[in-house]
Amino acid sequence: MNGSPDAPRPLDITASAGVVQARQLARALAQECRFSLVEQTKLITAASELARNTLIHGGGGTMTARLVEERGRRGVRLVFSDDGPGITDVELALTDGWTSGGGMGLGLSGSRRLVDDFVLDTTPGRGTAVTVTKWAR
Amino acid sequence: MSERVPVLQIGQVLLVSIQIDLDDQSVLALQDDLAAKVVESGAHGVVIDITALDIVDSFVGRMLATVASLSRLLDAQTVVVGMRPAVAITLVELGLSLGGVRTALTLEKGLQVLERAHVSSLGASGPAGAIPDTAAGR
Ligand SMILES: Nc1ncnc2c1ncn2[C@@H]1O[C@H](COP(=O)(O)OP(=O)(O)O)[C@@H](O)[C@H]1O
Ligand SMILES: [Mg+2]
Numbered sequence: 169m170n171g172s173p174d175a176p177r178p179l180d181i182t183a184s185a186g187v188v189q190a191r192q193l194a195r196a197l198a199q200e201c202r203f204s205l206v207e208q209t210k211l212i213t214a215a216s217e218l219a220r221n222t223l224i225h226g227g228g229g230t231m232t233a234r235l236v237e238e239r240g241r242r243g244v245r246l247v248f249s250d251d252g253p254g255i256t257d258v259e260l261a262l263t264d265g266w267t268s269g270g271g272m273g274l275g276l277s278g279s280r281r282l283v284d285d286f287v288l289d290t291t292p293g294r295g296t297a298v299t300v301t302k303w304a305r
Numbered sequence: 306m307s308e309r310v311p312v313l314q315i316g317q318v319l320l321v322s323i324q325i326d327l328d329d330q331s332v333l334a335l336q337d338d339l340a341a342k343v344v345e346s347g348a349h350g351v352v353i354d355i356t357a358l359d360i361v362d363s364f365v366g367r368m369l370a371t372v373a374s375l376s377r378l379l380d381a382q383t384v385v386v387g388m389r390p391a392v393a394i395t396l397v398e399l400g401l402s403l404g405g406v407r408t409a410l411t412l413e414k415g416l417q418v419l420e421r422a423h424v425s426s427l428g429a430s431g432p433a434g435a436i437p438d439t440a441a442g443r
Contacts, residue, residue, distance in 0.1 A: 188326050192326070195359070206395070209359060213360045220329070264400050272364075278400045278401075279399075281400075282395065282398055
């Protein structure tokens with residue numbers, strides 16, 4: 169299984185060290201994909217926000233990271249997934265500055281702006297998956 | 306693993322240079338350390354050097370804003386120096402303006418900002434008030 173490009177190993181995000189590792193992995197892939205400095209910074213920042221959400225709001229989970237290629241473009245795709253409480257009001261959660269407690273309320277809404285594709289898939293009581301993709305220019 | 310960031314004191318200024326990617330606990334520990342050291346040392350200024358940081362997310366951004374307002378309450382000024390252009394661009398797009406945080410491009414400029422703020426806080430009787438405007442030219 170080791171090294172198969174089609175099955176990247178999920179990174180555990182079960183403590184704040186996992187958030188640091190998520191940033192490191194996103195950084196490595198962005199560099200491999202030859203992102204510009206600004207694009208790199210945006211992807212790593214989004215990864216940091218979403219990994220923290222997985223840990224804090226989702227009660228822990230994983231990030232799966234891979235390089236993707238589509239219609240001649242190359243990019244990085246990150247999937248954050250947890251089996252936590254899910255999000256009841258998605259629109260509210262995506263509102264700038266809204267937090268259910270303790271945060272700045274910019275993680276979801278802000279990271280949506282920082283990437284090219286953003287898909288939020290959540291079921292109350294079951295969990296949340298956020299898939300983001302950023303393409304090299 | 307949590308890391309402790311050293312807080313250096315140079316005269317009346319506390320200097321912190323964040324050199325590694327900190328986890329959230331270490332970020333909070335730094336915030337608490339700085340508040341305690343401002344009181345303990347009676348410093349009038351704090352410089353946080355983020356030259357080495359390749360990102361600032363909302364958690365670190367909030368720490369910077371908190372230290373800035375905290376130090377103000379404790380009669381000190383905070384300046385954040387060395388923010389990379391890509392970090393600034395990303396922060397704005399993230400939605401974090403860091404309005405209450407003073408910034409300077411370099412450590413040297415940051416120290417100048419603190420010096421000016423300190424001198425003006427001493428009021429008209431301070432050294433700056435004694436220098437006539439005409440003396441400031443070339
Ligand atoms: N993985 C998740 N599981 C459950 N709720 C989440 C998750 N991610 C985000 N949320 C909810 O969306 C809100 C907004 O998230 P965010 O914009 O990152 O702000 P913050 O994390 O600062 O609260 C959170 O306060 C939380 O209620
Ligand atoms: Mg968040």
